[in-house]
Amino acid sequence: MYAIFAITRFTLLEALHNRLVWLFLLLLLIGIMLAEFMGGISITESLVVKTSLLSASLRIFAVFVISLFVITSMVREINDKGLALTLSFPVSRASYYFGKFLGYSFIAFMMVLLIGFCLIFYAPALQVFIWISSLFCELLIMTALCLLCVFTFTQVTTAITAVAAFYVLARSLHAIQLMSQGPLIDPNSLVQTYSIKVLNIIAHFLPDLHRFSPSSWLVYAETSVDQIIPIILQTVIYVSVLTMAGLFDLYRKNL
């Protein structure tokens, strides 16, 4: 247990040395300025415009920053033999993995708190709390996915591409599924029929990210605390899948 917390601590120190906080603060500032500008030019519902744009842009920034940070930091650690050095001590691979995951999750938690602090000026506190809780769940899934991709691909480009593809697909899969039921689909086309079947199979292995932290929760205050429960359950299940798959890869890796 001590080893896990030690690794978590070093991961947090690395984030501080990387000036990650400054980068994220800068992105927050850009997001606020963009939202204020768009709200300023809107004729009506300016608060709604600002809140929706700010929440959507901050969610993208948070996912982007945490994914890039986890992937680049882990790839550097593998290339610099930091991983090999850590595992030369009496530390199990699982402890190393959980320590890293805990460290990155804590960074995600800090990001979410900063985002919540910005949003509190635009939406009711309870809605902000529910929204950022959901965003934290989304960031946990992305963190676990980044760790898996790093241990699977061990290269920045491949890992980032895989993570980006996953995110886009998981966020838009429900819309693609709806389109596949539309009238433009030719039921006699074998290619289209089988593509839809493949799509439905893929859907079983992806989390329903489109249900996570939509702007409407903040804008129209249309959610309650109990709506977060399925999101937490989905996060627990999917983070378990990704973590176990990541551990599977880490244990097979010949360092």
Next chain:
Amino acid sequence: MKLNAFFQSSKERSMASIPIWILLALLISLAVQIIWHKYQPVPVAKVTQLSSPPSEAILNAISFGDPVAFSKLSMLWLQAHDNQPGVSIPFRQLDYEVLTQWLSVILALDPKAHYPLLSAARVFAQVPDAEKQRKMLTFVEHEFYKAPNKRWQWLAHAAFVAKHRLKDQKLALKFAKALADHATGEQVPNWAKQMQIFLLEDMGELDAAKILLGGLLESGQIKDPHEQQFLHQRLQELEDKSASSF
């Protein structure tokens, strides 16, 4: 041995190195994920109504300096609005007031475009609703006056729709007259300029048709001898018809 080598690269350790609890947890969590997904509510298609467009200035700003590309993209989006994910809504359910606003702003972003005018005259005007058809035709007429020599063909289409679909000869004649009076450029074909003569003939306004056709022939605008002959023949037919009606 060979099978083992197939599954195991030189950078990987054997499967036996993986603790059994990891394998079990992976399988269980994967199974739970599949079951979880199975019991999630299925996506339901929702019809979204067309909302009013932002102003031209805002659309220009969000086009990142490329209003023409943005105009094309917006036109495709507007055209596909009836085919929303999972549901198809008929054009007649669209709010044509808002639709006209969208077409106007898209045309303002790219004034050389023909797409919004074609969509208005030939796509959105096909609905079985006379009031909505008139809205589209009025939009085409309104936009025609801004560049008559470049947009004449869409008003000609509008005249066709007014005559044959709406069965409104007066409206068709109004459009044909606008064509004759405003689309005077050399690139505009004579059939478009002469449309009002034939419409007048169809409406039984033989005297008016005769005067217009005679005036056209005397003005010397018709240079092609075959066309001159054809129009002279039509003038003769009009005169015969007019004489027989008395």
